[in-house]
Amino acid sequence: MDNNQVVKKTIFSGIQPSGNLTIGNYLGALKNWVALQDDYNCLFCSVDMHSITVRQTPAELRRRSVEMLALYMAAGIDPEKNILFIQSHVPAHAELAWVLNCYTMFGELSRMTQFKEKSQKHSENINAGLFTYPVLMAADILLYQADLVPVGLDQKQHLEITRDIAMRFNGVYGDTFTIPEPYIPKIGMKIMSLTEPDKKMSKSDVSGGSVGILDRRDDIIRKIKRAVTDSGSEIVYADGKDGINNLLTIYCGFTGKTIEEAEKEFAGMGYGVFKEAVGEVVADHLGALQARFNEILADKEYLNSMLKTNAEKAAYLARKTLSKVYRKVGFYQPK
Ligand code: TYM
DSSP states (O other): OOTTOOOEEEEEEEOOSOOBBHHHHIIIIHHHHHHHHEEEEEEEOHHHHHTTTTTOOOHHHHHHHHHHHHHHHHHTOOOOEEEEGGGGGGGGGHHHHHHHHHTTTTHHTTOOOHHHHHHTTTTTTTOOHHHHHHHHHHHHHHHHTEEEOOOOOHHHHHHHHHHHHHHHHHHHHHSSOOEEEEOOOOSSSSSBBBSSSSSSOOOOOOOOSSSSSSHHHHHHHHOOOOOOOOOOOOOOTTTHHHHHHHHHHHHHHHHHHOOHHHHHHHHTOHHHHHHHHHHHHHHHHHHHHHHHHHHHHOOOHHHHHHHHHHHHHHHHHHHHHHHHHHHHOOOOOOO
């Protein structure tokens, strides 16, 4: 190999196709994927298998799984340079997850915050999949020997358990998996609800607290106008100003400005003017993204052929790791 040639590192990340994607998903994850795609070999997945840990309407899950990839593309991910695929199209994810289940402890899974939260929220359906969810996520990442995983702050704990599982496996069988690092953005790692700014913005929120990437312009502007703020009047990032802090973060996430620049820009102006400006910026940005999304979605033939080609590429890479794992754990493979 030429000394000047640098081997690109690998990125894996995914989003669940359950509910409507929010600006939290966009600023915490998707936007950063776009920025990183030229410097890494990237795999971006629509993780439909994760979604069924909570009951889904089958027709909706099917539609959203593919729409998710169209959204990735509309956000600026190039499907020819990156591997965009649907998780259930690559069986190695489920296969590796089973093996890794046997190297993951009940106790460590019991400590997962997302499991505790989701089992409270879905108390009628605390299924085993919900519990072992982080193991499937570890399989997603480790299958491709990913170096970096760009996610929002809420996934940090799942990245930590992924690293623990990988190190445990490597400890028993020798070097098998690359130990991945999380990539968590400074601005946008945790976008908060507009109605309850001490809670994370979530896809499942239908109360007006979350802005969907596919929301209509009027709705985006109206929701941001109604965002809960404090009783003060200064547009500064400070303790006790969760609502304003969140809007400043959203504004900077979409404009690329720093918090200090935004504070200067809005110095002396009221909350009303500021909210209007945030609403306009978000609506303009999402409007352009939605136009691209609709164009991409209209060409189903391209989408389907892209999906097939990319699933094959992913399956090829995944198979390499899985064979290595099967050999190491002692599964017989005929020559
Ligand atoms: P999911 O589908 O809940 O969210 C997708 C991505 O969006 C980020 N995110 C946020 N970032 C900032 N503010 C918010 N309010 C916000 N809400 C969500 C999440 O951190 C995530 O990066 N388990 C994952 C999906 C997954 C995955 C993987 C991710 C499955 N396998 C392998 C990375 C690698 C999840 O449920 O994300």
